[in-house]
Amino acid sequence: MTAATQKTVPSKSKKKRKGKFEPRIVAFCCNWCSYAGADLAGTSRMQMPPNARIIRINCTGRIDPLFILDALYQGADGVLISGCHPGDCHYTSGNLKMRGRFVLLKKLLEDAGIDPERIHLQWASAAEGDVFTKGVTAMVERIKKIGPNPLRKGD
Amino acid sequence: MAKRIALTQLSSCWGCDQSLIDLHLRLLDVLPELEIVYWPAVVDYKLHDLENLPDNSIHIGLVEGSCRTKEDMHLLEIMRAKSKILVAWGSCSVFGGVQGLANQWDLKELLERKYMKAETVTDPRIPKENLSGFTEHIVPNPELVEVDVLLPGCPPTSDNTLDALTALLTNKPFDLPAKTVCDQCPMEREEKNIKQFKRTHEGKIEPGKCILDQGYLCLGFATIGLCGAQCPTVNTPCKGCFGPPPAVTDHGAKIISALGAVADMDPEELQNAFPDPIGSFYFTDYASSYLSKMRGKNRGKKK
Numbered sequence: 026m027t028a029a030t031q032k033t034v035p036s037k038s039k040k041k042r043k044g045k046f047e048p049r050i051v052a053f054c055c056n057w058c059s060y061a062g063a064d065l066a067g068t069s070r071m072q073m074p075p076n077a078r079i080i081r082i083n084c085t086g087r088i089d090p091l092f093i094l095d096a097l098y099q100g101a102d103g104v105l106i107s108g109c110h111p112g113d114c115h116y117t118s119g120n121l122k123m124r125g126r127f128v129l130l131k132k133l134l135e136d137a138g139i140d141p142e143r144i145h146l147q148w149a150s151a152a153e154g155d156v157f158t159k160g161v162t163a164m165v166e167r168i169k170k171i172g173p174n175p176l177r178k179g180d
Numbered sequence: 181m182a183k184r185i186a187l188t189q190l191s192s193c194w195g196c197d198q199s200l201i202d203l204h205l206r207l208l209d210v211l212p213e214l215e216i217v218y219w220p221a222v223v224d225y226k227l228h229d230l231e232n233l234p235d236n237s238i239h240i241g242l243v244e245g246s247c248r249t250k251e252d253m254h255l256l257e258i259m260r261a262k263s264k265i266l267v268a269w270g271s272c273s274v275f276g277g278v279q280g281l282a283n284q285w286d287l288k289e290l291l292e293r294k295y296m297k298a299e300t301v302t303d304p305r306i307p308k309e310n311l312s313g314f315t316e317h318i319v320p321n322p323e324l325v326e327v328d329v330l331l332p333g334c335p336p337t338s339d340n341t342l343d344a345l346t347a348l349l350t351n352k353p354f355d356l357p358a359k360t361v362c363d364q365c366p367m368e369r370e371e372k373n374i375k376q377f378k379r380t381h382e383g384k385i386e387p388g389k390c391i392l393d394q395g396y397l398c399l400g401f402a403t404i405g406l407c408g409a410q411c412p413t414v415n416t417p418c419k420g421c422f423g424p425p426p427a428v429t430d431h432g433a434k435i436i437s438a439l440g441a442v443a444d445m446d447p448e449e450l451q452n453a454f455p456d457p458i459g460s461f462y463f464t465d466y467a468s469s470y471l472s473k474m475r476g477k478n479r480g481k482k483k
Contacts (some may be wrong), residue, residue, distance in 0.1 A: 089433060089434075089437050090430075090433040091429065094433055095470065096472065097470070097474065098470045098474055110350055123440065123443050125443050125445070126436050126437060126439075126440030127440075127445055129436045129439065130433075131451075132457050133436070133472070136456070136457060137284065137471035137472070137474070138475055139474060175477070176477055
């Protein structure tokens with residue numbers, strides 16, 4: 026790639042972004058509840074903003090806080106974690122472990138000067154397509170208020 | 181032939197030198213193998229002596245401390261140019277050290293706190309004369325220049341440094357172990373199910389039993405096993421000063437991950453148990469954490 030093209034590509038995308046900020050959200054969904062809930066929302070044609078990129082994981086307990094930090098470091102505007110309701114975990118307590126990690130991580134982000142609202146934890150069961158839809162909508166609105174991640178790279 | 185060796189101190193407490201000298205009589209086994217060409221802590225060479233050496237003329241260069249001043253950056257770059265094998269010696273050099281915790285604030289705030297608002301200051305002014313200037317934030321040395329060998333520790337034990345030097349002198353590789361402090365710890369462990377976290381001054385630590393099991397934040401599980409579990413062996417919780425094992429990229433993230441699994445507490449209680457998570461989880465390696473890097477990148481963008 027020549028120096029000239031390298032320069033023009035990001036500035037173009039910057040112009041595009043100036044018009045309207047569309048957050049990029051990484052959504053970790055557990056296989057047993059929220060991923061099925063997201064699927065239900067899709068098959069029932071519920072409307073939600075298309076900003077979330079869903080990553081399926083077996084259980085929210087599998088999420089290393091490192092994944093969340095890495096996503097933010099790579100420029101994600103927000104990270105949504107969606108799992109089974111407390112007590113409903115397919116593996117009995119994975120979601121409760123995530124809840125403990127989540128509160129500590131949130132405090133860590135706050136102390137480091139990063140808006141803790143960029144990460145969010147929600148519960149949505151396989152039957153709750155509407156809850157999942159609402160969660161994603163609320164997340165997108167929240168991130169739009171906070172603004173883009175300063176580390177965000179060109180589109 | 182004796183190998184030429186240089187030891188340099190950047191911003192640090194010089195504790196690594198102290199630890200090396202603690203070898204006492206065993207130093208006699210190593211010293212005949214070495215020709216010291218630069219070591220300000222012990223030998224009277226000046227900076228220009230180091231600068232005048234030809235490039236790649238030092239066999240082993242050990243760099244201790246991190247770059248808080250521009251002078252440190254200069255020294256580090258010279259050491260890289262003059263050394264064939266550059267060793268990042270100690271946690272400051274490998275991860276940024278305790279001073280890396282300052283990356284939570286901007287340089288301006290730090291200078292004001294230290295030189296203008298400190299309680300004992302009578303003549304508040306930020307010193308400018310005869311100084312090389314400060315770096316904006318601490319960046320671990322391996323991210324600034326290419327480093328050949330990493331030896332973390334605060335300080336690395338005398339034996340760690342001896343082992344590393346012996347390996348390098350005999351042309352053997354020196355790799356960091358994948359094990360943790362827990363693997364070296366003699367305490368008896370049980371199924372972990374922590375109901376409450378205590379500070380070290382609260383209650384008494386029962387000897388012989390895992391300190392984490394007793395509700396004290398002992399970071400042995402996420403810390404590289406190089407020290408021989410010195411602290412837990414004498415009933416003191418591990419502070420994680422040696423940093424994480426090589427496979428772990430973020431010390432604090434690993435600690436949080438493990439705490440989430442072993443703590444049987446309400447989320448709010450858990451959050452309140454650690455009033456200063458950055459200080460508790462990233463004692464010597466905040467500068468190499470994702471959080472600090474994010475802020476560092478933002479700083480670059482603001483300019």
